[in-house]
Structure formats: structure tokens, C-alpha cells
Amino acid sequence: MDRGRYQGDGIGLVDDKGRVAIPAALRATLAANAPKADGKTGGTVIIGAHQKNRCLVAYDPGYVDILAARLDAREAANTGPDGEYDYNIKRRAAAGEAVPFDGSGRFIMPAFPRFYAGIGEHAFFYGVLDYVEIWDPKTLIETEDMPPVVKEMARFYMMQKGVTL
Numbered sequence: 366m367d368r369g370r371y372q373g374d375g376i377g378l379v380d381d382k383g384r385v386a387i388p389a390a391l392r393a394t395l396a397a398n399a400p401k402a403d404g405k406t407g408g409t410v411i412i413g414a415h416q417k418n419r420c421l422v423a424y425d426p427g428y429v430d431i432l433a434a435r436l437d438a439r440e441a442a443n444t445g446p447d448g449e450y451d452y453n454i455k456r457r458a459a460a461g462e463a464v465p466f467d468g469s470g471r472f473i474m475p476a477f478p479r480f481y482a483g484i485g486e487h488a489f490f491y492g493v494l495d496y497v498e499i500w501d502p503k504t505l506i507e508t509e510d511m512p513p514v515v516k517e518m519a520r521f522y523m524m525q526k527g528v529t530l
Contacts, residue, residue: 368427369394371492376502376522378487383479385488387423387470391497395466399425406468412499413461414481416454418511419504421474421482424496426463431495474499487526489519506530 375388387395387410399408411429415422424432436455444450466472474484482501489500502519505511523530 369397370494371395371424371497372494373490373492374518374522375490376487376519376526377490378526379474379479379484383474383476384471385474387466387472387497388490389470391490391492392466392470394492395423395425395470395497398427407466409463410466410472411461411463412472412475412478413459414478415498418498418508419482420501421478421484421499422461422496423490423499428496429461487523487528489522491515491518502528503530 371391371394373388373390373394375391377385377388379385386392395410396406396408409426410423411426412421412423439454440450460478462475462478464472464475474488482499483504484499484501487502489502489505491498491500500519502523505519506516520530
């Protein structure tokens with residue numbers, strides 16, 4: 366299957382129950398990568414903690430096999446002669462929870478991942494081709510190794526909401 370790549374960005378308002386909507390451009394790719402069998406809109410998104418940064422990753426269920434194959438190859442290439450391997454690499458990548466999203470892209474952000482990423486009222490979505498990163502905008506701006514243009518995107522969207530970061 367040809368996979369769509371996640372490109373696009375946007376900000377979502379998170380309600381008190383953790384409901385948030387995936388921005389339209391990213392939602393279209395997600396729906397195309399994981400169409401519902403009954404042909405209706407909506408589907409499933411997997412939400413988990415990012416392996417390095419204090420943000421979340423979101424992806425379609427089809428990406429799980431791709432991610433597993435990459436991690437298996439990494440394990441094979443990095444297992445020492447004594448059989449030692451850093452299994453925390455797989456442990457970090459395995460943290461994900463499948464949640465449904467509706468035709469408008471709304472889903473309920475799982476509680477622990479949301480807590481881990483420090484996501485409050487706003488969630489910044491950023492497509493990075495294979496998956497989508499979901500950030501607390503303030504955390505993103507304070508993360509040193511983030512590209513300046515991505516930080517400015519978050520500032521821009523928050524400014525449009527009347528919030529200065």
C-alpha cells in the first residue's frame with residue numbers, strides 16, 4: 366500500500382475531557398492511511414510518548430508494522446557479540462494507545478500521554494512525514510533542538526488564539 370505522508374500543522378483546543386481535533390490536512394492523511402472498513406469517516410489513531418522529546422506521536426495502525434521492522438533492524442545491527450542490546454529503545458517506541466477519531470478528527474487524548482507531554486488547553490500538531498508530533502506549545506518553544514521555524518509556527522497559532530508565548 367502506498368502511504369500518505371503527514372505534512373501540515375495546526376493548533377487544537379483541548380477540552381476538559383481531553384477531546385481535541387486533528388487538523389484537517391493531517392486528518393485526511395490519517396484517514397487515507399487507515400480507512401474504515403465500512404467506508405464511513407473516522408478511524409483509529411495511535412497516541413504515544415515520543416522517544417526523545419516531551420511530546421506525543423500520533424500515527425495510523427499501519428505504521429506499527431513499519432515501526433516494528435525499523436526497530437528489529439536496529440536491534441539486529443546494534444546487538445553486541447555478547448547478545449547485549451538496549452531494550453529501552455523498543456520500550457520507548459512501544460508506548461502507544463489506539464483511540465478512535467470521528468469524521469471531524471476529534472479524539473480523546475489518553476490521560477497518561479497527555480500528562481507526560483504536559484498538554485493543557487492547546488495542542489500543537491506537526492506532521493513529520495511518518496507520524497504527527499503533538500506538543501504543548503510552550504514546551505515546544507522551550508525545547509532547544511527544535512527548528513526555529515517550528516517554534517515560530519507554534520507562536521503564530523497561539524498568537525491567533527490571543528495567547529503570547
